Amino acid sequence: MPDLLAARSQMAMSLAFHIIFAVVGIGMPALMVVAEYRWLKTRDPVYLDLAKRWAKGTAILFAVGAVSGTVLSFELGLLWPRFMQMAGPIIGMPFALEGFAFFTEAIFLGIYLYGWDRIAPRAHLAAGTLVAVSGALSGVFVVIANAWMNAPTGFDIGPDGTPVHVSPLRAMANPAAFSETLHMVLAAYAATGLVVAGIHAFMLLRLRRGAGAASSASTAASRVSASVPLVPDALAFHRRALAVALLVGAPAAIVQPLSGDVSARFVAHWQPTKLAALEGQFRTERGAPLRIGGWPDEAARETPFALEIPYALSLLAFHDPHAVVRGLDDFPRGDWPPVRVVHVAFQAMVALGTTMALVSLWAAAVWWRGGRRRARRDADARSVDSPTPWEAWPWLLRALVVVAPMGFLAIEAGWTVTEVGRQPWVVFGVVRTSDAVTPVPGLIVPFVTFTLLYCGLGVIVVWLLYRQIVKTTGPRP
Amino acid sequence: MSLLTLPNVVAALVVLSLNAYAVMGGADYGGGVWDLLASGPRKKAQRALIADAIGPIWEANHVWLILVVVLVFTCFPVAFARLAVVLHVPITLMLIGVVLRGSAFTFRTYDSKRDAVQRRWGTTFAIASVVTPVLLGVCLGALASGGVGEADLARGFRSVLLDSWLTPFALAVGLFTLVLFAFLAATYLTLEAATSARRDEEEALHDDFRRRALWSGVAVFAAALLVLLLAGAAAPRLRAGLTEGGWALALHLVTAAAALTALAALWTRRYAVARIAAIAQVSCILWGWAWAQFPYVVPPSLTIAAGAAPPITLALTLIGVAVGFTVLVPSLWYLFRIFKGRETAFQRVGEHQ
Ligand code: HDD
Numbered sequence: 001m002p003d004l005l006a007a008r009s010q011m012a013m014s015l016a017f018h019i020i021f022a023v024v025g026i027g028m029p030a031l032m033v034v035a036e037y038r039w040l041k042t043r044d045p046v047y048l049d050l051a052k053r054w055a056k057g058t059a060i061l062f063a064v065g066a067v068s069g070t071v072l073s074f075e076l077g078l079l080w081p082r083f084m085q086m087a088g089p090i091i092g093m094p095f096a097l098e099g100f101a102f103f104t105e106a107i108f109l110g111i112y113l114y115g116w117d118r119i120a121p122r123a124h125l126a127a128g129t130l131v132a133v134s135g136a137l138s139g140v141f142v143v144i145a146n147a148w149m150n151a152p153t154g155f156d157i158g159p160d161g162t163p164v165h166v167s168p169l170r171a172m173a174n175p176a177a178f179s180e181t182l183h184m185v186l187a188a189y190a191a192t193g194l195v196v197a198g199i200h201a202f203m204l205l206r207l208r209r210g211a212g213a214a215s216s217a218s219t220a221a222s223r224v225s226a227s228v229p230l231v232p233d234a235l236a237f238h239r240r241a242l243a244v245a246l247l248v249g250a251p252a253a254i255v256q257p258l259s260g261d262v263s264a265r266f267v268a269h270w271q272p273t274k275l276a277a278l279e280g281q282f283r284t285e286r287g288a289p290l291r292i293g294g295w296p297d298e299a300a301r302e303t304p305f306a307l308e309i310p311y312a313l314s315l316l317a318f319h320d321p322h323a324v325v326r327g328l329d330d331f332p333r334g335d336w337p338p339v340r341v342v343h344v345a346f347q348a349m350v351a352l353g354t355t356m357a358l359v360s361l362w363a364a365a366v367w368w369r370g371g372r373r374r375a376r377r378d379a380d381a382r383s384v385d386s387p388t389p390w391e392a393w394p395w396l397l398r399a400l401v402v403v404a405p406m407g408f409l410a411i412e413a414g415w416t417v418t419e420v421g422r423q424p425w426v427v428f429g430v431v432r433t434s435d436a437v438t439p440v441p442g443l444i445v446p447f448v449t450f451t452l453l454y455c456g457l458g459v460i461v462v463w464l465l466y467r468q469i470v471k472t473t474g475p476r477p
Numbered sequence: 478m479s480l481l482t483l484p485n486v487v488a489a490l491v492v493l494s495l496n497a498y499a500v501m502g503g504a505d506y507g508g509g510v511w512d513l514l515a516s517g518p519r520k521k522a523q524r525a526l527i528a529d530a531i532g533p534i535w536e537a538n539h540v541w542l543i544l545v546v547v548l549v550f551t552c553f554p555v556a557f558a559r560l561a562v563v564l565h566v567p568i569t570l571m572l573i574g575v576v577l578r579g580s581a582f583t584f585r586t587y588d589s590k591r592d593a594v595q596r597r598w599g600t601t602f603a604i605a606s607v608v609t610p611v612l613l614g615v616c617l618g619a620l621a622s623g624g625v626g627e628a629d630l631a632r633g634f635r636s637v638l639l640d641s642w643l644t645p646f647a648l649a650v651g652l653f654t655l656v657l658f659a660f661l662a663a664t665y666l667t668l669e670a671a672t673s674a675r676r677d678e679e680e681a682l683h684d685d686f687r688r689r690a691l692w693s694g695v696a697v698f699a700a701a702l703l704v705l706l707l708a709g710a711a712a713p714r715l716r717a718g719l720t721e722g723g724w725a726l727a728l729h730l731v732t733a734a735a736a737l738t739a740l741a742a743l744w745t746r747r748y749a750v751a752r753i754a755a756i757a758q759v760s761c762i763l764w765g766w767a768w769a770q771f772p773y774v775v776p777p778s779l780t781i782a783a784g785a786a787p788p789i790t791l792a793l794t795l796i797g798v799a800v801g802f803t804v805l806v807p808s809l810w811y812l813f814r815i816f817k818g819r820e821t822a823f824q825r826v827g828e829h830q
Pocket residue numbers: 150176179180181183184186187188190191256257258259260261263264265266267274349350351352353354356406407408410411412413414415416417418419421
């Protein structure tokens with residue numbers, strides 16, 4: 001394996017691993033805070049239980065996020081020393097600010113996790129809120145740095161090829177910063193919210209099935225309840241969990257396609273090669289069509305097997321059906337990103353995002369109707385633990401289960417679009433990836449080592465979460 | 478020439494962050510060392526005490542290392558690139574240690590409480606806690622001795638990648654770092670409230686760590702002597718910086734005073750004094766090294782002034798860090814008050830009575 005390829009693979013693998021934990025670190029504190037707020041408000045102990053269980057899972061994931069993030073900070077230098085030497089003074093600022101966001105996050109997470117009995121309930125909720133806010137901020141800062149790699153501003157290139165007139169503030173205010181950070185933070189809430197909603201929807205479906213069996217035969221019920229606890233506790237637990245998770249996840253998933261449109265228009269304006277790769281657009285065209293599906297062929301310079309919607313690309317990218325979209329043919333072959341990977345990844349993200357938004361809309365509509373009906377009923381008699389409106393729609397619960405992993409898949413796909421679509425540049429239009437790589441040989445060794453290490457960690461984390469969350473969400477002793 | 482230039486101030490900030498990492502994060506590694514060396518009738522209780530001490534704070538303490546890295550690549554980019562190339566191997570090994578230490582510690586907390594499972598994670602955690610600080614020290618030793626600065630990339634990578642840090646001097650600095658962190662941890666642990674133990678057992682535990690602190694305090698002297706001896710041949714400039722001039726003498730005196738105070742206070746069971754003295758001792762050692770290396774970031778030739786980023790970057794970073802500290806310092810104070818404050822120990826005593 002050539003060293004450049006090994007370095008790129010190691011970077012991609014490390015980031016793809018880290019982003020999962022980073023996203024959970026942004027999303028889960030929000031869920032925990034909502035649950036704890038509900039506990040303080042209603043004094044319903046199930047909410048407290050929920051917050052505590054979620055906190056345990058978060059603790060495991062946060063630790064892996066922290067160590068894999070540390071690896072990344074060093075890897076920027078270990079793999080791309082020439083990039084960092086050039087970029088550090090320009091874009092180090094958001095990394096430094098991110099450092100303080102990490103401090104706040106780690107400090108208040110420590111207080112949150114270990115301080116249940118040590119500080120007042122309101123102070124505890126405040127600590128959780130700070131974790132949620134600083135988690136989102138750390139994501140924003142690091143994505144600002146990445147946005148600069150897509151839209152490098154805040155410096156000029158001097159006669160000897162090194163940056164001059166450096167302005168870190170202008171670099172932070174780069175044209176990609178807004179669209180990228182917005183899209184990323186929404187992605188974190190959508191992905192975390194919907195994955196948690198999916199897990200609890202699954203448990204509710206299982207409980208319903210158990211309940212059905214129980215009413216038909218009492219002997220069967222005792223057998224079922226041995227494996228699936230049929231206590232009202234478990235039901236109450238998963239109902240509240242589903243409600244909180246949807247509250248955080250669904251709104252984000254619904255607006256995500258709009259935010260994606262903002263991102264796409266940034267790309268259209270600033271990174272024409274990336275846009276062309278996203279869309280499999282080889283020829284420059286006025287009134288270009290939107291391609292759904294398709295399998296770009298770089299040698300033949302065409303994208304067969306695509307469903308083409310006339311004028312739609314020009315309309316979406318430039319808000320004008322007759323706008324000119326530049327094709328890859330306009331650019332030297334050496335400046336093309338790998339077209340097929342980028343196009344397929346983009347199609348995947350959009351398909352996943354559309355599905356997530358539709359299912360979230362469905363859930364919102366059911367809640368809207370159910371909420372009004374419940375208000376009427378509650379006026380008659382206050383029920384102790386009424387079912388959530390979604391339980392009347394088993395197919396919605398099933399859809400939520402299917403959608404559960406989609407947010408994380410969309411995130412991986414989206415980053416593939418952003419990062420592979422930026423190739424062959426590490427700093428778009430300024431520094432080529434091949435010029436940034438370290439001269440150290442044998443890079444396949446650390447690549448394989450870290451891959452094995454992370455695979456092991458991944459397996460252990462999944463096992464521990466299963467143990468912590470799924471196996472114990474039965475009745476409390 | 479004024480000492481108060483922008484690059485110097487930023488360089489001092491880097492040393493300050495490294496100092497904070499050493500006295501906070503360093504002790505967390507030291508805790509792992511004592512987990513590995515736990516022994517006697519209170520073996521299990523010792524390990525529980527260490528876990529209680531580290532649990533709430535290690536992730537926050539760990540961020541100091543990230544701050545150091547970020548400050549170096551933002552403000553001294555040439556030095557960062559050089560370090561990352563020449564020290565590729567030890568840094569990579571250190572990162573594996575960082576990953577294993579942090580994740581094994583957390584897995585132990587949240588996995589099954591069965592002894593076999595707990596020991597598996599505990600051993601991983603403890604071994605990683607020993608290896609990581611040694612490698613951190615090795616990197617600093619290689620930098621201080623000029624090994625990083627002198628490595629000639631044209632001479633072939635395989636020799637550069639290993640020879641610059643596999644030296645007796647760098648390894649001795651690694652050992653010194655390990656002993657120092659273990660000493661810090663043992664000293665702190667004499668003050669740690671044992672939430673899950675009875676009062677008399679807590680006193681016995683504190684005595685266990687008092688003995689460990691005294692022994693490792695003596696080991697610190699031995700390791701320091703070894704480093705200084707090897708410096709004669711390997712890092713003559715560093716040694717000259719450490720031994721010549723009025724400032725060097727003053728610093729040595731303060732360090733020695735702090736070290737003796739720490740030992741005396743441990744001996745007489747004045748643990749709070751011992752903790753302060755140990756922190757002072759470690760800080761003096763670090764600043765002594767920084768002073769000896771001044772004005773170079775990467776000795777023997779790259780100076781702080783020559784290696785610094787443009788002034789606007791340095792100024793903005795300083796402002797950013799200043800603003801950050803106004804948030805960080807009260808938060809850290811709050812964290813340590815909750816988990817290391819006196820009142821929590823009293824609360825516990827009240828509960829058990
Ligand atoms: C929950 C995850 C998720 C979902 C549902 C979507 N995306 Fe996305 N997308 C991401 C998660 C993501 C991401 C992983 O977070 C990226 C990578 C970099 C970034 O800023 O966000 C991204 C990047 C990204 C980019 C590239 C930006 C760049 O290169 O600078 C575009 C054009 C879009 N997205 C467009 C969309 C559209 C039109 C969607 C409509 C359904 C969509 N995304 C749904």
